[in-house]
Amino acid sequence: MTKRYQDAKEIYAKLGIDTDAVIEKLKTIPVSLHCWQGDDVIGFDHDGPLTGGIQTTGNYPGKARTPEELMADMEKVMSLCPGMKKINVHACYAIFNGEFVDRDKLEPKHFAPWVELAKKHGMGLDFNPTFFSHPMADSGLTLSSPDENVRKFWIEHGKACIRISEYFAKETGVPCVMNIWTGDGFKDIPADRMGPRVRYKESIEEILAEPFDKNLVKPCVESKVFGIGVEAYTTGSAEFSLTFAATHDGCLPLMDNGHYHPTEVVSDKIPALLAFFPEIALHITRPIRWDSDHVVLFDDETREMAKEIVRNDALDRVYMALDYFDASINRIAAWSVGLRSWQKALLMAMCTPNAMLKALQDEGKLTELLVMQEEMKTLPFGDIWAEYCERCGVKGDASWYDEVVAYEKDVLSKRA
Ligand code: RNT
Ligand code: ZN
Numbered sequence: 001m002t003k004r005y006q007d008a009k010e011i012y013a014k015l016g017i018d019t020d021a022v023i024e025k026l027k028t029i030p031v032s033l034h035c036w037q038g039d040d041v042i043g044f045d046h047d048g049p050l051t052g053g054i055q056t057t058g059n060y061p062g063k064a065r066t067p068e069e070l071m072a073d074m075e076k077v078m079s080l081c082p083g084m085k086k087i088n089v090h091a092c093y094a095i096f097n098g099e100f101v102d103r104d105k106l107e108p109k110h111f112a113p114w115v116e117l118a119k120k121h122g123m124g125l126d127f128n129p130t131f132f133s134h135p136m137a138d139s140g141l142t143l144s145s146p147d148e149n150v151r152k153f154w155i156e157h158g159k160a161c162i163r164i165s166e167y168f169a170k171e172t173g174v175p176c177v178m179n180i181w182t183g184d185g186f187k188d189i190p191a192d193r194m195g196p197r198v199r200y201k202e203s204i205e206e207i208l209a210e211p212f213d214k215n216l217v218k219p220c221v222e223s224k225v226f227g228i229g230v231e232a233y234t235t236g237s238a239e240f241s242l243t244f245a246a247t248h249d250g251c252l253p254l255m256d257n258g259h260y261h262p263t264e265v266v267s268d269k270i271p272a273l274l275a276f277f278p279e280i281a282l283h284i285t286r287p288i289r290w291d292s293d294h295v296v297l298f299d300d301e302t303r304e305m306a307k308e309i310v311r312n313d314a315l316d317r318v319y320m321a322l323d324y325f326d327a328s329i330n331r332i333a334a335w336s337v338g339l340r341s342w343q344k345a346l347l348m349a350m351c352t353p354n355a356m357l358k359a360l361q362d363e364g365k366l367t368e369l370l371v372m373q374e375e376m377k378t379l380p381f382g383d384i385w386a387e388y389c390e391r392c393g394v395k396g397d398a399s400w401y402d403e404v405v406a407y408e409k410d411v412l413s414k415r416a
Contacts, residue, residue, distance in 0.1 A: 001387070008383035015353040022350040023388045025315075031342055032086040032126045032177070032321035035093055037335045038064040038073045040327045043092030043130065045103070052132025052183030053227020054293070058328025062412025067095045069415065071117050076332055076407055078121065080400045081339040082392035083346075086123050086174070088321050089114050091161055092130040103134060104156035108167035115171045124174025126321060129154075129161040131182040143203035144184045144196035144235040151203055154182075158207030162217060169216035177281055177319045179254050180204060181222035185230030196235045201244060208248065218319065220254035220281045221245050225261060227291070246276065256283035256323055257305065258291035267304035274314050283323035284342055293324040296338035298345060306345035311354035315346075330412070333404045340400075347388055348381055 009019045036043075040056040040063055050056065064070035070093075078085050091103060094110040101110070118125045131142040131154055139145060142154040158180065165178040184196065208219060223241035224234050238260070245253035253273055257266035266282070273280045284305070286294040296302055309318045322342065326334045353376075360369040386396030394400065 002383070004380070004383040005387040008380040008387075011379060012351055012384065016356065017351055017353060019351060019384050019387070022347065023384070023391055026083060026343070026347055026350060026388065027392060028084055029315050029346065030084045030086045030124060030174075030320075031339065031346075032088040032319070033074065033077065033335070033339060034088040034322050034324075035070060035074060036090055037322075037325050037338075038070045038331055041090075041133075041325050043090060043094075043133070044096070045092045045094050045100070046133055048133055048135075050133055051137060053185065053230045054132070054183065054291070055228050056293075056325045056327040058326065060328055060330060062408060062415050063327070063331060065415060067093070067113055071113070072411070073332055074117075074335075075121075076403075077335040077339065080332075080336045080394055080403060081343065082389045082394050083339075083343045084123075085121070085339075086126055086321075087114065087118055088126040088128065090128045090130050091157070091164075092133060103130065103136075104153050104160060106157070106160045106164060108164050111164055111168070115168065118168075118172050124172045124176065125168040126177040126179070126319075127161060127165045127168055128179045128181070129158050131157070131180075131184075137183075140186065140230060141184045141196065141235070142182045144182070144200035146195070146199070151199065155203050155206045158204070159210040162207065162210040162212050162219070165217045165219075166212050169213075175216055175218055177218045177220060177252075177321070179220045179222055179281065179283075179321075180207070181224070181254075182236055183224075183227050183230060184235040185227060186233040187229055188232050190233045193233060197237075197240050200235045200240070204244060205248070208251065214250040218252055218279065218281070219250065220252040220319075222254040222256055222259070222283065224256070224259040224291070242273075252279050252281050252319070253277060254281040254283060256285060256291075257301065258283075258285040258287035258293060258323075262287070262289065265301055265304065267301060267308050270305060270308040270314075270318070271312055274312055274317065279317050279319065281319040281321065283321055284338075285322070285324045293326070295324055295326050295329075295334045296322060296341045298341040302341060303345045303348060306342070306349040307352065307354075310346065310349035311352070311358070330404055330408060332407060332412070333401065336400065336404070343388075344385055347385060351379075351381060351384055352376055
C-alpha cells in the first residue's frame, strides 16, 4: 500500500467512503469486452464489407485476421485492464473448421473456442446475432423486410443465436446477454413507417418463441436513431425498442449512448428505465457528432452514466458492455483505453458520497450540493485508481502502454 493511497483513503474515509471495500466490490462487477474492436467489425464468416449503417474508419496496421490472433489480442487487453470481464461475441465470429454454414444454421459447436477462452479466464460470454454484412441484408431490411424469405432467414438466425446463448450460459455458469440490433431502415422518406415496425415486432416475437431459460439468456433490443445510408428512418427506433421490451416479459431494453440525438444523454435515461425495468443493458461508446463509436474516455457523460448505475444501487441490474471500433489507432490501446475509462468511471462513482449528496438535494440545500459536487472533482481519485489497478495486478499509470508498444513490435507489426 503506497503512502499516497493511505492519505487518499483517509480523505475519502472522512466522507464516509471505505475505499478498500469499494475496490473489493468493483473487482466483482463484470464489464463485457466486445470482440469486434480487434478486426474492425468483420468477423470470420464472410469476405464482404461491413454494412448495416455502421462504419470503421482508418487502416492502422495489425488488425486480427484469425480467431487465434483475435483471442490473443483480447487476452493482451484483459491483462492490461483491471476488473472482472466478460467477452461479447458477434455471430459473424463463428469459427468453422472447414465446413461453412450460413447464419440461419449456426450451432453451438461453431463457438466452442470462445467457450474455451471464457472458461480459461473464468468469465462469462455475451452474444449478438449479426443482422448485417451479409447478402440477405443487402436490401437494407432484415427482420423488418417485406420479403418473407428474408425475414424467415433472419428469424432462423435469431433462434439459432438463442440456442447458442443458452449454450454459453450453461457452459460458463454466467447468464448470457443476447442483444438484437438491426440496421434496418431507409435512406430517404419512407411511404410506410409502421409496416416495417409491425413486421419487426412479429419477427422478434418469433425469435423469442424459441424456448430458453430466462435466468440463463437475457434477450435485449437495442434502439437507434439513424445510420449511415439509413438517415431518414430506422425501424428499431427508441420508442419501438423500449415499448417492445416493456411489453415482452424477459426482454431487456438496451441503450447505446451513440444512438440518440446529440443533446440527449443516456445518463438521464438510465434512472428512468430503472424505475420500470428489473434489468436493463447498455452499450457504452463515445459518439462525436454522430454514432461514430470513438474510444470511450473518462469524460463527463461517461462518468455521469456510471454515477447513475452506482448511486441507484443498480450494479446488479445493469448489464454493461463496451461498443466502439476505431481502426485509426493501435487496436489494443483503443480497447484498453475504453475499458480502463469505464472502470475509472465506475470507481469514481463508487468513491462518491452519494447518500450525502442525495440528502442535500432532498433537503433543498442546492447551493451546498453544487459546492460539494465541485469539491469531489479534485479529491485524490488517481491514488485510489492506482491502488485498484495494483490490486488487480495491472499498471495504474500509463506504463501499461509500454506493453502495447512491445506487443505491436513483436506481434502486430508482423501481420502483413
Ligand atoms: C450499431 C450498434 C451495434 C453494433 C454492434 C457491432 O450502431 O451499436 O450494437 O455496434 O452490434
Ligand atoms: Zn451498440
